[in-house]
Amino acid sequence: MSAHTQIMATVAPSARFDPDLGVIMPPSNGMPRSVFGRPVAPLAKWRRRYAACLVVLDFVAAVAASRTVVALFQDADAGFWDQRVLGDTVSAFVLVANIGVPLLWLVILAGAGAYDRRALGRGTEELNRVVRANIAMAAAVSFLALGFKKDVSRATVAAIIVGLLVYTVFVRIVARVALRRIRRVNQRASQKVLLVGRLADALAVHEVVTRNAGAGLRPVAIHLPQYPRSGERVNAPVPVYVGWDLVPLVQQLRADTIAVCGPASLESYELRKLAWQLEGTGIDLVVVPQVTDVTGPRIHVRPIEGLPLLNVEEPTISGxxxxxxxxxxxxxxxxxxxxxxxxxxxxxxxxxxxxxxxxxxxxxxxxxxxxxxxxxxxxxxxxxxxxxxxxxxxxxxxxxxxxxxxxxxxxxxxxxxxxxxxxxxxxxxxxxxxxxxxxxxxxxxxxxxxxxxxxxxxxxxxxxxxxxxxxxxxxxxxxxxxxxxxxxxxxxxxxxxxxxxxxxxxxxxxxxxxxxx
Structure with a gap:
């Protein structure tokens, strides 16, 4: 049994594999299918487990940062972390240093989107959010010290802020290395992607995302927007579908991401309708732009009269x-x-x-x-x-x-x-x-x-x-x-x-x- 027919059997009993075209056809009833009539796809479990591990690691990092600062400044004459400033209430000091600061740090991290599933394990975006949270933490500590009229040592505040950043970035890097190793070894903890678009565009994206298994994107199928021409044979490293409704297909494939490849993949109204259908399903929708080799701050989306324009800036290689x-x-x-x-x-x-x-x-x-x-x-x-x-x-x-x-x-x-x-x-x-x-x-x-x-x-x-x-x-x-x-x-x-x-x-x-x- 071929790979195509094996996956076809798991997708829909009434689906049909066309050996002449090399694609999997939809069930023959031709009835429109709605996402609202099917069970909602849950969020990938690995994301929940990974986010939970990060919460624990961030808390431990914050406790380690607090203890490091206490050890460095325990003999200071004045400061928020000095036990003498808190009088004889040692328990209050321990509570603030070991519980208050770590919990506040977790709240600020969550507010900065450091646990957002779209940023977990992805490039520098995750670390950028940690840095933004660190800046917010500095502002929060200063604001609380002013509100409670505490004489906070500037050196102590600087030390705790730097300590939080260093320890948290370290544990995040360790977690990311472990995640990438798991992805490379057994292909777990990865997003299963349905590629939607013309075969050439989908294969180009497939080649890029599979070059590094540690990136966490694993294409499981391709869906063509149009039926192949008569006599044209489709060959691809993953099963190829045509004529299916995308949401039921991606759910039955147990995928969690739809990637629209190339400008001619879907009409604008089809893309908007697909985004509506994916609301509440836990399925991500990503669009691969035509300018695939332009990234980062050079790309800006600027709406004009409701029309989103993708503005590509000149590269900055001077200044x-x-x-x-x-x-x-x-x-x-x-x-x-x-x-x-x-x-x-x-x-x-x-x-x-x-x-x-x-x-x-x-x-x-x-x-x-x-x-x-x-x-x-x-x-x-x-x-x-x-x-x-x-x-x-x-x-x-x-x-x-x-x-x-x-x-x-x-x-x-x-x-x-x-x-x-x-x-x-x-x-x-x-x-x-x-x-x-x-x-x-x-x-x-x-x-x-x-x-x-x-x-x-x-x-x-x-x-x-x-x-x-x-x-x-x-x-x-x-x-x-x-x-x-x-x-x-x-x-x-x-x-x-x-x-x-x-x-x-x-x-x-x-x-x-x-x-x-």
């Missing part, structure tokens, strides 16, 4: 933010070179003693605005690597400007270990310190400027980086087309917060040794 990025890069590079100097010396000695030849390898690369520069790397290949390149051209596993070979015989034994952990890239901190590179950005490629044609030249609008979207999304396992698409996405949506997120993910990718050869 104070870019100056701040440059300063952070150089300071971090200097600090990294000083702290990692023992590691750098150890790697250099290992290369020198295991293979004769220079320790460093310098190669001409194309950087910002098409300017050539010499990139620094630890040598990971034998000294005659360039001479042996032509003989290996037929074994190239890359479809772009780079030569890539999974078991390249030119790589030394120590070089394989350095590449697996990306330690050969550490000398590029010198390039960052000199302003030729950045910590985060598109990778500099060993090619002539004339090879950058068309859209690829857009990579040169920013400084190349030691790490970037390419590296955290698959590294050498990606096709050239995917690598270029990710680099252009970074250029179009760059921000300092985006850079911090990429740096954080780089650590995980390097430790996993994914796509490094």
């Amino acid at each position: 104070l933010s870019l100056l701040a990025k440059s300063l952070i890069d150089r300071i971090a590079a200097l600090f990294g070179l000083i702290v990692l100097s023992p590691v750098l010396v150890g790697i250099a000695l290992a290369i020198k003693f295991t293979d004769p030849g220079p320790v460093m390898f310098r190669q001409s690369r194309i950087g910002h605005q098409g300017k050539a520069f010499k990139v620094w790397k630890f040598r990971t290949m034998y000294t005659d690597a360039e001479q042996r390149l032509e003989a290996l051209r037929a074994h190239n596993e890359s479809d772009g400007l780079l030569f890539k070979m999974r078991n390249d015989p030119r790589v030394t034994p120590i070089g394989r270990h350095l590449r697996a952990l990306s330690l050969d890239e550490l000398p590029q901190l010198i390039n960052v310190l000199m302003g030729q590179m950045s910590l985060v950005g598109p990778r500099p490629l060993p090619t002539e400027d004339d090879d950058y044609r068309g859209d690829v030249r857009r990579r040169l609008l920013v400084r190349p980086g030691i790490t970037g979207l390419w590296q955290i999304s698959g590294r050498s396992d990606l096709t050239w087309e995917d690598a270029v698409r990710l680099d252009l996405h970074y250029v179009d949506n760059w921000s300092l917060v985006y850079d911090l997120g990429i740096l954080w993910h780089t650590v995980r990718v390097v430790l996993d040794r994914r796509g490094a050869y």
Whole structure:
């Protein structure tokens, strides 16, 4: 029994699989079905359990923050947390420090949407809401101190606010790592998505959301808005339906999300009617815009006379933010070179003693605005690597400007270990310190400027980086087309917060040794 017929049997006994078209047809009665006549789909249970765990972890984090501040300021002469300010009522002090502050913190977190199901485990949005709650907590503590006429120590208030932020962000990151691991290992705790749209649009979205199982989106089926043309065969990695009412279909599939893919998927009135039908069902409705590679603050919805307009702003790759990025890069590079100097010396000695030849390898690369520069790397290949390149051209596993070979015989034994952990890239901190590179950005490629044609030249609008979207999304396992698409996405949506997120993910990718050869 095929996958199509297996799922068809679980969806509706009267449904019919058309082997010629490769789609599952609706029941033959043709009667309109209404969401109000069917049981309401409950909210995904994993979300409830995950939110409950976050409440417990946030409470523990708040208690830990309070106890840390008490330990730091227990000898202060004045302050809200000093037991002497509260007189002999030690129990009142314990109640405020261990119960009052944590409960107030939970209330403010909930008010800031930190437990909203749409933000749980998703990118930086969850952490942004925690930061907003922390600012609100500072205002609340100050307001309560003023209202109760308490002489609150500024240092104590600052310490508790910073402590709440640090501890809460830490437990949230730990929770997110655990959630992503569960998703990758057994595909649990993920949103089951019904993709609605033309086959090409739905398959494009399917490819993107399944690239990283940790993101928590798992397509379970595709619904086509129109019947295939005569003689056209539909092939897809998930079952394909056509002619169904969406709400009953998504409920019977036990999915919890409908994703409308592409501009021609549903008419405006159909989309509005679908949103009405989903009210109270616990099913999410998401619309994938046509501008799929534009995200974040560049997109604004501005209604004009009741008509919602999606306004796409120009990318910001200049100004104070870019100056701040440059300063952070150089300071971090200097600090990294000083702290990692023992590691750098150890790697250099290992290369020198295991293979004769220079320790460093310098190669001409194309950087910002098409300017050539010499990139620094630890040598990971034998000294005659360039001479042996032509003989290996037929074994190239890359479809772009780079030569890539999974078991390249030119790589030394120590070089394989350095590449697996990306330690050969550490000398590029010198390039960052000199302003030729950045910590985060598109990778500099060993090619002539004339090879950058068309859209690829857009990579040169920013400084190349030691790490970037390419590296955290698959590294050498990606096709050239995917690598270029990710680099252009970074250029179009760059921000300092985006850079911090990429740096954080780089650590995980390097430790996993994914796509490094």
